[in-house]
Amino acid sequence: MRLLVLGTGVMAKNQLRHFAHMDGVEVVGAVDTDRDRLKLFADEFGIEKRFLTLDDAIAWGDFDAATNVTPDRIHHPTTMALIAAGKHVLCEKPLAENYPKALEMTEAAETAGVVNMVNLTYRNVAPLQRAREMVLAGELGTIKHVEASYLQSWLVSRAWGDWRTESTWLWRLSTGHGSTGVLGDVGIHILDFAAYGAATDIDHVFARLKTFNKVPGGQIGEYLLDANDSFTMSLDFANGALGVVHASRWATGHLNELKLRIYGERGSLEVSHRPSGSDLRGCLGENVESATWREIEAAPVSTNYQRFADAVMSGLQPDPNFRHAANLQKVIDLAMITERERRELKV
Numbered sequence: 231m232r233l234l235v236l237g238t239g240v241m242a243k244n245q246l247r248h249f250a251h252m253d254g255v256e257v258v259g260a261v262d263t264d265r266d267r268l269k270l271f272a273d274e275f276g277i278e279k280r281f282l283t284l285d286d287a288i289a290w291g292d293f294d295a296a297t298n299v300t301p302d303r304i305h306h307p308t309t310m311a312l313i314a315a316g317k318h319v320l321c322e323k324p325l326a327e328n329y330p331k332a333l334e335m336t337e338a339a340e341t342a343g344v345v346n347m348v349n350l351t352y353r354n355v356a357p358l359q360r361a362r363e364m365v366l367a368g369e370l371g372t373i374k375h376v377e378a379s380y381l382q383s384w385l386v387s388r389a390w391g392d393w394r395t396e397s398t399w400l401w402r403l404s405t406g407h408g409s410t411g412v413l414g415d416v417g418i419h420i421l422d423f424a425a426y427g428a429a430t431d432i433d434h435v436f437a438r439l440k441t442f443n444k445v446p447g448g449q450i451g452e453y454l455l456d457a458n459d460s461f462t463m464s465l466d467f468a469n470g471a472l473g474v475v476h477a478s479r480w481a482t483g484h485l486n487e488l489k490l491r492i493y494g495e496r497g498s499l500e501v502s503h504r505p506s507g508s509d510l511r512g513c514l515g516e517n518v519e520s521a522t523w524r525e526i527e528a529a530p531v532s533t534n535y536q537r538f539a540d541a542v543m544s545g546l547q548p549d550p551n552f553r554h555a556a557n558l559q560k561v562i563d564l565a566m567i568t569e570r571e572r573r574e575l576k577v
């Protein structure tokens with residue numbers, strides 16, 4: 231697979247740590263509208279072809295697939311152009327800023343017959359995959375209750391840099407720059423984590439969103455800091471279970487932590503993922519009586535990057551595809567309406 235990297239920021243570097251060493255994959259070109267960032271990135275990864283616009287890269291055309299690692303609002307126009315050029319696309323999450331755009335991308339990719347995948351990264355967490363297998367095998371019995379959280383603290387800690395001065399954080403705080411806040415940024419991850427782990431779909435949603443005042447006047451330079459930075463959500467799942475999901479950038483003491491608890495009639499599971507690693511614990515069988523929890527082993531899983539490359543090479547569509555991400559985007563769009571109207575909505 232000859233791969234083009236579109237957008238050469240923080241996440242692109244993360245992706246290249248995988249793609250750069252993969253058998254059968256050659257990273258042949260990079261695109262960024264920021265000349266300096268493009269040069270640093272292409273020099274670091276030894277990429278020969280460099281473009282300041284996607285149009286120039288498409289005119290050159292000597293690539294099979296692209297990974298779209300641009301800011302959220304750029305995903306739609308650039309992915310549509312890539313699909314029109316017949317290229318396979320791995321797109322970063324969220325697929326688009328809203329459901330109509332995400333659906334348009336989905337339909338275009340399906341009509342063109344190109345491989346389309348969204349980088350819901352936490353599918354790479356082995357304990358999540360193991361939990362889903364156990365739910366599907368009926369080991370927990372009927373699922374009654376689900377709890378999931380995604381906790382970050384970059385608004386209170388400088389561990390990842392300073393949001394007051396760095397564009398990679400500032401665009402995430404501003405709806406005018408295409409951000410849908412913590413809900414769109416990591417809400418999409420935790421909704422996928424919860425629904426995928428519990429092996430069900432989301433049926434009804436009610437959310438509360440909050441944007442805290444961060445600086446006097448609420449604005450830094452061109453960035454109006456108006457995107458939500460904490461949310462709480464109650465959900466009904468298609469399997470009948472009730473759920474609570476929440477996320478915040480104000481979770482002091484948690485750099486990046488996802489947690490999922492799935493409670494069934496015969497047993498329960500807890501998946502945890504932090505920068506230091508992931509684990510799975512369960513309370514099952516006779517242990518339910520004494521509420522004893524035990525570690526559960528999870529076999530390594532293939533990453534999204536490997537599965538995208540395999541899909542391009544085999545022609546078989548991988549999961550999670552654009553349609554799945556568009557459906558999650560619909561939940562996010564509805565969540566914003568529920569905040570305004572203060573009533574639950576059906577997905």
Ligand SMILES: NC(=O)c1ccc[n+]([C@@H]2O[C@H](COP(=O)([O-])OP(=O)(O)OC[C@H]3O[C@@H](n4cnc5c(N)ncnc54)[C@H](O)[C@@H]3O)[C@@H](O)[C@H]2O)c1
Nearest residue numbers: 237238239240241262263264299300301302322323351398
């Ligand atoms: N899957 C994950 O876990 C995960 C983690 C972090 C970020 N992301 C996603 O990755 C995407 C990028 O995030 P980031 O943190 O790397 O942002 P970033 O701001 O660090 O990098 C984005 C890059 O895209 C470039 N760019 C902007 N417009 C462009 C255009 N039209 N053509 C080409 N390049 C363009 C910018 O100059 C910048 O270098 C976002 O959608 C984000 O949500 C996903």
